[in-house]
Amino acid sequence: MQNWDDLRLFLAVAREQSLSGAGKVLRLDPATLGRRMGRLEKAMQVALFVKSPQGYALTQAGAQLLERAGAVEQAMRGTAVGDDAKSEGLSGQIRLGAPDGCANFLLPQVCAAIGRDNPQLEIQIVALPRVFNLTRREADMAIGVSAPTAGRLVVRQVTEYKLHLAASESYLEAHGPIGCLADLKSHRMVGYISDMIFDRELDYLADLGAGRVALASNSVSVQVNMLRQGAGVGVVHDFSLPFALPLRRILTDAVSLTRAFYLIRHVDDARNARLARFADLLSAGLREEVARLEALVG
Structure with missing residues (x-):
């Protein structure tokens, strides 16, 4: 070597x-x-x-x-971190890849809490709308919206989350009520750029039979901000709504989507006590934060 x-x-x-x-x-x-x-x-x-x-x-x-x-x-990063990692706290650098919805609306709170309890730990969040390649060590671990079936990976489901259609109060006042799914065809839709959807689980609008996407972005946070500006109607994470108060859920009886976040790690890291401890803290934090934010919107 x-x-x-x-x-x-x-x-x-x-x-x-x-x-x-x-x-x-x-x-x-x-x-x-x-x-x-x-x-x-x-x-x-x-x-x-x-x-x-x-x-x-x-x-x-x-x-x-x-x-x-x-x-x-990985072995060098984990040097001197043994079974007493819980009591002594985590240290060193950990890079986490995540889709930008999770990265923008969940990970700041979760990682801030982990960081407060582990002041020697350096956490890097890479927010990109794509699948991360852990074999190439683009990150130490990643959050995904589906469970990969190929590669030498260890995958666990962390938590489910809800999504609904939403629009701003100003848009609904200007364009009238939306009473059923068929009404969506006469409204401006906000969503993903179709050829940049990196996971089938994100192709929400195709399943709803909505009209064309008039305003599109590969970023969830950009979509949310376009909706806040009265750009149209779109599918949003319930956990994002407390950060986007002008938005209101619509057609909740007709459209209620459930998706899940998965924590993905390379199989070679399975016995790394330091990364395992961080993964446990991250998973617990994400579950708690999704539940807290979803409870705020009912």
Whole structure:
């Protein structure tokens, strides 16, 4: 196995898929980084990357090294964290990937509470509307809206949550009441950009037979803010409504959707006591926060 400094540089290039991107993360000159990667490939006598104008893509050997190097990184992060982690508190850095609805309306409260109880812990929330690749170590763990069936992953359902149609009071006053689903066809709809829906569980409007999406975004928080501005009607998480008071749920008897959040971890991290402790705190916090916020809207 190569020394940790070589692996640290390799991990950055593999994750950023470019010398320039990795150079920014590491604060190293890309040319220096390129020489280091060339030296690493020569020492290992195998090509780790396919180089092209588009960047650095991993070869099969590179993907295998990424998995091994990621395991070394996790072990180093977890050094000195044993069975007494609960009493001594968590420390070090943990990166959490999440869809932006969860990241914007739930994780700030949950992670703030965990951080208060564990002042030496550094929590990074990566909010992106896509599926995270834990094999590439884009994050230490991720929240998903469906349970992945491929990959070396450990998945557990954390909590269910509700969604309903909603619109602002100003929009409803200007456009009249909405009495049934058929009425939606004459209203402006707010929702996801259709070709950027990264999970079938998010394709709410297709199942409702609503009209075209007049205002769209790949971001849940942007959709909520468009609805608050009276842009139209859309599907929103009940847990987001306490942060968007001008919005009011409509057609609650006709439309009530239930989805779930899943906590996804790489199988190689299953025995990492530090990450396991954080996962337990995160799961409990999410369940409590969803229940609290949903109770506020009835």
